[in-house]
Amino acid sequence: MALLDIRQRAGYLFFAVLLGHVLLISTQVASRTGVPVIQAVTFGMFAEVQRGVSAGSSSITRVWRDYTELRRVRAENDELRRELAAAQVAAQEQRAMADRARGLGALLALRDRSNLTTLAAEVIAGAAMPDFQTITIDKGARDGLRGDMAVIAPAGVVGRVVVPSPRAAKVQLLIDRNAAAGALIERSRAQGVVVGAADRRLQMEYVSEVADVVVGDLVVTSGIDGIYPKGYAIGRVEAVERAGGAYKRIVVKPAVDFSSIEEVLVVLTLAPGREAAEGGIE
Numbered sequence: 001m002a003l004l005d006i007r008q009r010a011g012y013l014f015f016a017v018l019l020g021h022v023l024l025i026s027t028q029v030a031s032r033t034g035v036p037v038i039q040a041v042t043f044g045m046f047a048e049v050q051r052g053v054s055a056g057s058s059s060i061t062r063v064w065r066d067y068t069e070l071r072r073v074r075a076e077n078d079e080l081r082r083e084l085a086a087a088q089v090a091a092q093e094q095r096a097m098a099d100r101a102r103g104l105g106a107l108l109a110l111r112d113r114s115n116l117t118t119l120a121a122e123v124i125a126g127a128a129m130p131d132f133q134t135i136t137i138d139k140g141a142r143d144g145l146r147g148d149m150a151v152i153a154p155a156g157v158v159g160r161v162v163v164p165s166p167r168a169a170k171v172q173l174l175i176d177r178n179a180a181a182g183a184l185i186e187r188s189r190a191q192g193v194v195v196g197a198a199d200r201r202l203q204m205e206y207v208s209e210v211a212d213v214v215v216g217d218l219v220v221t222s223g224i225d226g227i228y229p230k231g232y233a234i235g236r237v238e239a240v241e242r243a244g245g246a247y248k249r250i251v252v253k254p255a256v257d258f259s260s261i262e263e264v265l266v267v268l269t270l271a272p273g274r275e276a277a278e279g280g281i282e
Contacts, residue, residue, distance in 0.1 A: 120264075121263070136170055139167075140167045146164060147164060150267040157255070157256065158261065161266065179195065182225040190211035193205050194219065202253075203249070203250065214237065216236055217236065
């Protein structure tokens, strides 16, 4: 074993001496460029190491630059989304204001055309129960409202005031089953009574079987009920049927879209007969 160890040590020593001679010779032998071989080899090795480090550094720099650019783009996108959302909200507000302005303009036009004293009111609530077709408006007894005052809109008759409170009032819509209004066919002057019916329709009753009524005829208020002023649109005849007996069965489509009422006019001027009756009572 000792002999083997001596031989191994001798081999290692010989290899070390040989390597030292090679290095010594390399320092003295020049390459074609005049640079010693050992220096050229060493430079090449370090150059490769530097190239690898440089490539890694460039990759890291590029990744970091891409990351920061992505964050910038993402921030810009977030800002653009916020600006777009704000613009959409502003557009909706402008559209709502334009719609309201058109509605108020139509009310003003109706008031200007009418010889009646009216008061503009805004709808603030709908019916609490579907069986009772009512709305609540933001004007009440403090504003001069009383029961049975007519409520109209640019399209036609809406209903009547039934419960005035100091600052608000409940309005019974004409399509309520318990509502009624004196009516006539504008073209033929055939008279009857309009009452609320199913499916937000109206029914014109007590119209003679021989009366001249056709689909499309305009139905207007007759004024005989003492509530609604004469000549205001109620709706158009949608169907005429023979009911048997002395009267026709007439279905009327309302002129007013009761699902989208926002502003109305309350008629403060009482009908002549009713004004005289109330004046006598006072």
